[in-house]
Amino acid sequence: MKFLRSLLKIAVVLVVLLFGLGWIYSKILTPKYSGELEIENLTEEVTVYFDEIGVPHINASNPKDAYIALGYLHAQDRLWQMELIRRIAAGRLAEVFGKDLVRVDQFFGGLGIEEAAEKTIANLDKTSESYVLSQAYLDGINQYIEEGQTPLEFTLVGLKKEKYTIKDMYNVFGYMSFSFAVAHKTDPLLTEIKEKLGADYLNELLGSFTENLTVNKTSIPKEINATISKSVSSIMDNLPVSPFIGSNSWVIGADKTKNGKVIFANDPHIAFSQPSVWYQNHIKTPDFEIYGFNIALMPFPLIGHNKEYAYGLTMLANDDLNFYVEENNPDNSLEYKTENGFEKYELRDKTIHIKNEPDTTFQVKVSRHGPIMNGLIEHIIDDRPIAMNWIYTQLPNEMLSVSHGISHSKSITDFRASVSKIHAPGLNVMYGDAKDNIAWFSSAKLYQLRDSLSSKTYLNGASGKDEIIEILPFSENPQAINPSWNYVYSANHQIDSVRGKLYPGYYQPQDRAKRIVELLDTKDDFSKEDVEAMMYDVKSATVPEIIQNLLKSVDKSDLSPSAKKAFSVLENWDGAYFKKSVAPTIYNRLLYEFLNATYKDELGGSFDLFINSQLQDQVLLTQINREQSVWWDDISTKDKIESKNDIIHQSYKNAISFLQNQLGANVEDWTWDRVISVEYEHAIGKAGGVLRTVFNVGPFETIGGNEVINNQIFKLDSTGYYKITAGPSTRRVIDFSDVENSSAVLPTGQSGRLFSEHYKDQTQKYLDGEFVKMKMNQDEIELSKNRLILKPK
Template identity: 75%
Template sequence: MKIIKKTLIFLLLIAVLIFVAGWFYAKTLQPVYAGEIEIKNISEDVTIHFDDIGVPHINAKNQKDAYVALGYVHAQDRLWQMELIRRIAAGRLSEIFGKELLKTDVFFAGLGIEEAAAETIATLDKNSEAYVLTQSYLNGINQYINEGKTPLEFTLLGIEKENYTIKDVYNVFGYMAFSFAVAHKTDPLLTEIKEKLGTTYFNELVQVNTENLTINKTEVSEIKENMSVAVNKIMSSLPVATFIGSNSWVLGPEKTKNGKVIFANDPHIGYSQPSVWYQNHIKTPNFEVYGFNIALMPFPLLGHNKQYAYGLTMLANDDLNFYVEENSPNNKNEYLTAEGYKNYKIIDKTISVKNEKDTTFQVKVSRHGPIMNGIISHLEDDRPIAMNWIYTQLKNEQLDVSYEMSHAKSLVTFKNAVSKIHAPGLNVMYGDAIGNIAWFASAKLYQLRDSLSSKTYLNGASGKDDIVEFLPFSENPQAINPITNYVYSANNQPDSVRGKLYSGYYQPQDRAKRITELLQVKNDFTKNDVADMLYDVKSSTASKIANDFIKNINQSNLSASEKKAISILGNWDGNYLKNSVGATIYNRFLYEFLVATYKDELGNSFNLFMNSQLQDQVLPLQINKAQSVWWDNIKTKDVVENRQEIITSSYKKAFSFLENQLGTNVEDWYWNRVISVEHEHAIGKAGGILRKFFNVGPFETIGGNEVINNQIFNLDSTGVYKITAGPSTRRVIDFSDVENSLSILPTGQSGRVFSEHYKDQAEKYVKGEFVKMYLNDSDIQKSENILVLKSKKE
């Protein structure tokens, strides 16, 4: 008995020791939010107050010191995120994750991002303020790398830390630009439809570009001034977030209760853990900005201070084209141009793979860009296909753009900054304390010859399909202080350019229509009204589409339960609330309809079409076509299906599926039974205990596709909707009370799993709540967590 007792005491002591050791180890991995740390390359001490959600408020005597400090604290919270995002464009994920990500690395390494970055960096003005402050920021990151605690993820994966350079910054710019692009998925699909199915099928899809549109109108008024498939798989396999869409609207003084501008923005980005944005507040004697930074970007893409606020949405213009080159019959390394045959530029690439031999390959580059055959797997084509991407083809001024946006002195200087954006195309939104509001479609727009569509492959050999002209920024769609007293953007179609709607991959009108519906009905908006709008989940189009479905169902042989479900769907108001039954029926019905209408013709390419912008655009038009080549199921011999047959059979399949999935009581088919959100960490994706440790969630939520609170999921055969993307932050800046402006992140400020700020905003986020963005010094000074970076003399 004594032996058993001693053994139990011994085991208990071991358990206590393991717990204590684990606790101490966890403590060493937490960010340092208080105390003193000596660092180099600052001229004077920098004081940082961390507020109650972990946002650093950096108070420095000059900007160089401030940006060293920003780099240091950004790294201590987000070094793992920085490491992942810098590796994507360089094709270096396989080094840490193994051969499973080799295709991803080959794809990104072949895009030319690194080569374009090298050319840009070689021509940078090393004395410019943007360059100097970027180097200060990188210096702060590297000091943390060399002297700070190693993140747990580095230890688990055996990653050696490496210092960062400005090349890494440009690699992040390149990754961000490509994740905005849509043409790499849609152009090959439309080319295949046109070449294999014919122009009738093709024309029925592309004609939707001029119908069912809510258009952002161009209107420039006086400025107020004062004296101061395969790619889908590749993109979905990435361990960091991809950029998708967004909402923003800015209300002029005439639309608000307090007579001051109110600014709102919620960029839609793939959910991940840690969250995309790192909040920070910098203040020096001559500069201040409260910013939201992407990892390794020193200057915020979203920001505000007491004078102005800015943000962005994706423009979705077509900035990427594919050209069919013609190889020489005598030399595979030559291709035809209007001036005769020219040599491809050959670039040798090497990918390091964890626990495997290095992989080497070659990229051929024509005058249009890299040849993507073998690099992008769904380009299964004997013809050499070159990718012509504005981002790598033109001068890159993105570093200056982000610096100047965050350092603007007026709307005039801000406009000058965003005029330099070439790609990706962005809707840049602006509002200020003196009453100006503005929207700029910022991108390098271009013209092809008349009647040429950029939505399919172009002829690379003749030269006739090349870009004819790049347009001056003055011709870009934009609005400054319009007569409506508001500007907005929801990735929808912008106004005409030179008399034509500019080609792009714009989202359907759903969110834009809902935003304008809500903005038009009142002129006394408050900050809380705008915050409520950001959480709105009513679709402006789904209930009409549902009733268009219902009109074409043959109900003569339906059961009582099937008719009851139709009645519920018909009375659904388009709200995606937790207890909505209509939302559940609608989305399964929609899936079955898309399969029945398109899958027989598209075959394996159906997955490229499903959940695409093209699918969203074509839907309302297709339902209302009495005659369409798409109605016939080409797999049924001697039978030609019509609209009613397709829609009726789709409804019956949807009902049967839901009955098996959720039970026979239709009234219990609640939306929250089929939808959820989980923020996945790159390591948490492995599942098991790692999922529980690193991931945040899952949570019940409200919302759905293409509502303002855009909770983006894929329709598929499972009938379970796992949200993959949504608002990466929600921000409301009210210039009548700018020091109490609002924001929220999907999870938390820190990427360190042992930090108290790893997921402290997650519950608030799914409930539509907000936290305060502190600007007032007296509020900031109340913080209990004060970190002083002491100047270390060498």
């Protein structure tokens, strides 16, 4: 008995000791939010106030000191995120996660992002302010690597810290640009449809691109108030860093607001992750101020504001990536045909270092059009060499100058000059200012091919006839400045005509754009609170019409009582995705069954690529409205030609049967919250088990769905459960009648450090549609309990 008591005491001591060590370890790994630190290369002391959500408000006497401080602070909260994002474009993820990431490394390593970065860096003006401040930012990051605490993730995966260079920064630009591209998923699929199924099948899909559109209209005044005072799919799905997807933004002119000043709103849609994509920060020097949202390893914010102007972005979705079929020399596979004879492929040898495994090497052939993607893109199954021609790697890259320029503009004219330099990714850049200017710029290097040539299927690389004829001047890009309708907006939808034709792209369907216009047209006295509520809106502008058109083909006399009840629920649905709504559950299962019955028999294994693509979204309403279509016939039934009514009616019955098996016989129990959820996944939390519980945030119930303003993006599949993978990466509202009380919110929190109190402290507010103040009043900022002094060493 005495022995047992002694053993128990020892156990208690060990538990207390372990708990104590864990507590100490957690405190060591928490970012330093107060006290003093000595930093090299500062000229003067920098004071940093951390507010209630962990945003650093950096007060410096000069820009260089401010950006050294930003780099240091960004690294102490987000070093693990920086490490992952710099490794993607360089093809270095397998070094961290092992052989399962080799395919990802081969794909990104073959795109030519690193080679383009090297070429750009060699030609940079090393005396420009953008370069000097970028180096200051990198200096701050690297000082944290030398002196700061190593994040827990590095220890868990056995990874040593490495210093950062400007090449890492350009690799991030490249990754961001590629994650915006859509053609790499869609062009091979459309070419396969064209070549295997025929022109009729292809033309029905492409014909829908000019139907059911809400077009973003051009409006350029003669004068403006210009002065202000101061599967690639599977590869992308499994990345440990968020790919970019879509976005909403609208800017309401002074004449449509309650207080007579511009209100700016933006919520970029990006794959959810933990930590959140954006790092909030507020820099103030005697001559400069910006409240910015920065991507890891980017010193200048892509979205931001100050007391004079605000800016943001959405994905333009123009077609900036084309595939060319090359023709090899039959006598020498290292050469390819051009209109001027055979030319040699450039050969790039690549090595991938794999954790706990031998290195592997591969070779990429590069034609004048770009890298040969056979073997790099899994759904390119072709005996012909297919080259990827991507504007990002083909044209000069000025993105460092662009990001610096838009965050340091002195006028709308100055701002427009900066965004005119964007080549890729194509962006809708939104603008509003304290002088009552509002603007939308479609910013990309738009180009022209010869007439009648479609960029949505493979082009001929050998003939010389399918080349880009002209890069258009920015003045011809669709844009709107202070339009007569008193607002500008973007939801990744079709932009206005260029040279008399709708400019080709992979635009999202009109759903969100139509809803934004519906709401903006309802009143002329918008407040900040109205706009905040609008950002949380979950009503679809198009689904009610889709439902009514589908139900016309359902024979009610052939339905069970439960199916008739479900029919009534759908028939009376207004398109809103609330937690206790039943209609979204029925609709999304019906949609899956409809798409499966319409397309899978022809597409086979490519159906999974099609079902959740922008292409499918775009053609949906048009296809439902077609009475005659080559897609209606189920080619697996030899003795019968199915009609539209056959397909839809059977799809409806299949959907009801599935839901009864999944959720029970009572239709009223089929609520949306039973099948939808969101979880903000950490790269290590993806391993599951205890690591998932520790590092991930969630899962949670939520409201919203695909293509509503509160865009909660999920994939349709056979399971009947909808795991949200992407959505608003932040929600921001800037009201120039009270700019110091503008608001924003992140999906989880400001810090990527597990033991920080700001790891997930905004999560519930985000889920509930609430906002947090973006503080800009200096007196209020200085009341913060956490003050960190950075002193010159």
